[in-house]
Amino acid sequence: MTDVQTRKLTRIQREKREVILQAALNAFSVHGLRGATLEKIAVEAGMSKPHVVYYFGSKDAIYTELLESLLEIWLSPLRDISPQGDPLAEILTYVRRKLRMSQEMPRESKLFATEILHGAPRTGASLSGDLKELVDEKADVISRWSAEGRLARIDPHHLIFSIWAMTQHYADFDVQVRAVLGAPDDAALFSDADAFLTDFFVRALRPTAT
Amino acid sequence: MTDVQTRKLTRIQREKREVILQAALNAFSVHGLRGATLEKIAVEAGMSKPHVVYYFGSKDAIYTELLESLLEIWLSPLRDISPQGDPLAEILTYVRRKLRMSQEMPRESKLFATEILHGAPRTGASLSGDLKELVDEKADVISRWSAEGRLARIDPHHLIFSIWAMTQHYADFDVQVRAVLGAPDDAALFSDADAFLTDFFVRALRPTAT
DNA sequence: ATATTTTTTGACCAATTGGACAGAAAAATG
DNA sequence: CATTTTTCTGTCCAATTGGTCAAAAAATAT
The missing domain is CATH 1.10.10.60 (Homeodomain-like)
Structure with a gap:
């Protein structure tokens, strides 16, 4: 061999x-x-x-292996959303776990970001396969919560996109974030972001009293 | 010459x-x-x-010129937020203009995204200079709105980040978005996104009745 | 110790690529 | 029309870079 x-x-x-x-x-x-x-x-x-x-x-093989080996852990927070839990708590936990991953694994976040930004030439299959399946499944759960009045009526797919966007933003575009905020230390930045996101999603997702 | x-x-x-x-x-x-x-x-x-x-x-010169010539138009929606307008309306207009830019100028969005993702080696000065200044100015406006009870109490900087993140997501990661949604046509996708974001930010930003 | 397999590298190569250069073609100027 | 300037390209080059290859070094097995 x-x-x-x-x-x-x-x-x-x-x-x-x-x-x-x-x-x-x-x-x-x-x-x-x-x-x-x-x-x-x-x-x-x-x-x-x-x-x-x-x-x-080959160089390509390293890159591909990296992506593949990280995909599992990358999606685990979404996978862990439980239909049995409290809707708002489940989603807030998801948001916070994703934010924590941005803090602790910014390189991995950027790796995925560049890959998808460039058209996901070697991830396309996973995107429209496994990923779509998982997202659809969790979107169904969220839809059910909304229908039961336990969560605001909201498009579940776009909700998930918004969570991805907002949490990954702190890792992928950290240079910009830090430039605008004046170079805060890591702990302070992510503590503020956590508070903001929690508050933000609570407002947006709490079911409107009828 | x-x-x-x-x-x-x-x-x-x-x-x-x-x-x-x-x-x-x-x-x-x-x-x-x-x-x-x-x-x-x-x-x-x-x-x-x-x-x-x-x-x-040189190739580099083309790249730099592109970035510089686009920066102006890229920031114009933020610049146009008026302290005199209705707070919620001003911010919703900003969100929608940013979303429309994602739809109509996805290449420009991706250009900035890759640049910042890679550490903004030739934009760093602008980021902590002009950009920071502009964002701080508008953040002040939003803060005032919040203090006057015309808008929810919210961290204005992180609010701006969230708008950037959510709107640009549709341009920068369109491959992923389309894969998950099952390749919808452009008009339908951005119409849905517009509806979602409008609703989302209204919920999050409307001042809580006292 | 000897043979064999695995690990590691120096030297080298072919392809790519940014861009220099000299001069042709075209346009402007007189 | 002649000349000068601007526009444009074919040819070439040096640097970078992904990857090969033969062989050395180290580890393992007999």
């Missing part, structure tokens, strides 16, 4: 691959797929360029 | 430059600065590669 496959990996192999993936995440999230070079990734990973290729075969 | 400068341009020069800028906007908004090639821009503009260089000097 001339290529390191993903099937049966030794501990060392898994660690090396992880180091490369982290270095690649740094590079890709800042410069995009074309902007990041194998050279840079290799240097940051502390190994030679051919060694990186030895482990992944 | 060996380079075409921006001072005194003939009609023909202005037209040629405009053709190049349009071609470049197409390329940059899809592939980003590094992903777009001079070759592609030249082909799409219907001229040779050195001709493009003749007019702008």
Whole structure:
């Protein structure tokens, strides 16, 4: 076997691959797929360029693997919305988890953002497949809540878009946010954002008294 | 003079430059600065590669010129928020104008998005300068409205961020939006988004009856 | 220790690409 | 018409870059 496959990996192999993936995440999230070079990734990973290729075969493969391995964790907050819970609480929890992910995983957020911004050439299938299915399912739950009068009447798909947009904004466009706010520290910024979003969504989603 | 400068341009020069800028906007908004090639821009503009260089000097110069020339129009809706108008109406108008810009100028939106996503290396000054100044000014207006009880009490900066995020989302991540919604036509999508955002911001911003 | 497999790299290559250059073509100027 | 200036392109170049290859080094197995 001339290529390191993903099937049966030794501990060392898994660690090396992880180091490369982290270095690649740094590079890709800042410069995009074309902007990041194998050279840079290799240097940051502390190994030679051919060694990186030895482990992944190509730059593209690293990028794709990153996206795929992150998709699961990326969607988990949405997946965890429970039809059994309290509607407003469930959605607020979702909003806050997404915001926390923006704070703790900004590189991953930017990786997805650039990918989709550029047309999602290697994610398109997932988008209209798994993602659409999951979103439709949760949209149904939200619709039911609205119909039962436990939540404001609102388009559930666009509601989900708005949550994505507002929470990811703090990671993807942090440079702009920080420039406008005058470079606040991370804790303060995300604390303010949390308060704002909570308040905002409570207002928008609380069912109107009849 | 060996380079075409921006001072005194003939009609023909202005037209040629405009053709190049349009071609470049197409390329940059899809592939980003590094992903777009001079070759592609030249082909799409219907001229040779050195001709493009003749007019702008470098690929970077085209990119920078695009950003600069668009900044003005991009911020105009925010600039037009009037302290004299009705608070809710002013903000709803702003939201709708931003949404319309997402619909009519998605390439421009993506151009800014990629630029900021990648750290705004050639826009940073504008962000913490002109942009911050403008946003602070309008935030003050919104704060006053809130204090006067004409608008919900809300953090004005984060409100502006949320408007940016939600409206630009429809342009920047349209691939994802369309995938999830099942490829609706443009008119239907933006009509729905308009209805959603209007309703959403009315709920969130209407002052609570005391 | 010896053989074998796996890991790691230096040297190299082909393709891409931004752009320099010289000069042709066209237009403006006299 | 002649000349000068502007517009435009074919050709070429140097730098970058993704990736190959042979072989060294290290680890593992016998």
